Amino acid sequence: LECDYIAGCDGFHGVSRQTAPKDKIKTFERVYPFGWLGILSETPPVYEELIYANHERGFALCSQRSDVLSRYYVQVGLDEKIEDWSDDRFWDELITRIPKVAADRLVTGPSIEKSIAPLRSFVTEPMRYGNMFLVGDAAHIVPPTGAKGLNLAASDVSTLYRILVKVYKENRIDLLDKYSEIALRRIWKAERFSWWMTSMLHKFNDDDFGQRIQIAELEYYTSSEAGLTNIAENYVGLPYEPIE
Structure with missing residues (x-):
């Protein structure tokens, strides 16, 4: 393979980031003491919008994939095992955690997919080593609470693409050094939002004071x-920076 530049878009477990010497990059990470148990079911969504729920038993989320396909999540400990969670147990727990108005209209059914995903925040700096540029999950991970994973990957792609266009059309080689700086400004703001949403909605311990603060x-x-403006601005996604 012969090329001028490499975009490392191979995810958190890919080889791109691993090829950089350990003394050339720095990683920042926070691993959360829980995960999301999620199921996919061929059922109509409980509501047209997502439902985020903070409950004394833990976080819950109702989302949708289509008019006939729904995805639901409940917070569980990292020691939980899929085989211990029957469909009935999952639905009972979800119904307990979401508002009654939603629970009353929830349509349950057999799951067609079930998994437990651990939550972490992770950032690599810089996002460049030589002629390799890290993009998306290869460089950063956010908890899914803020719904920012794909949003950030798309912004990395946009930033690198716009820089490379100027490199080839205007010989702006200097912009290559700015990729990481530009991308990381947006990434850390999204990391902050996802961390904040996670901190506000999940059960971390049995601290009654902490839960009252969350509420x-x-x-x-x-x-x-x-x-509301703060949440809307960050949830939709912050604007991309111009490449100048």
């Missing part, structure tokens, strides 16, 4: 125009 924060952000 107070939720009530503020969902009842204040400033709070």
Whole structure:
């Protein structure tokens, strides 16, 4: 393979990041003490929008893939095993954690996929080694709570693409040194949002004070125009930086 540049788009477990010497890159990581048990079912979604639930038993999420395909999640410990979670047990737990108005209209059914995903925050700096540029999950991971994984991968692609266009059309070789800096500014803001959403919605321990703070924060952000604007701006995705 002969090329000018390599885009390492091979995910968190790929070889791209591993080829960089350990003293040339630095990683930042936070591993959370829980995971998401998720199922996919051929059932209509419980609601047209996603439902995020903070419950004393743990976090829950209702999402959808289509009009007849739904995905649901509940927070579980990292020591949980899939085989211990029957479909009935999962539905009972989900119904317990989501608001009654949603639970009353929930359509249950056999799962067609079931898995447990651990949660982590992870960032690599810089996102370049020589002529290799790390893109997407190869460089960073966010907890799925903020729904930012694909959004960040797309922004990395956009940033690298726009830089390479200028490299070839305008000989702007200097921009290659700016890829990591530009991409990381957006990445760390998304990491912050995903960490914040995770911290606000999940059960970390049996600290009653901590849970009351979570509820107070939720009530503020969902009842204040400033709070709602903050969530909307970050959830939709921050704007891309111009390449100049």
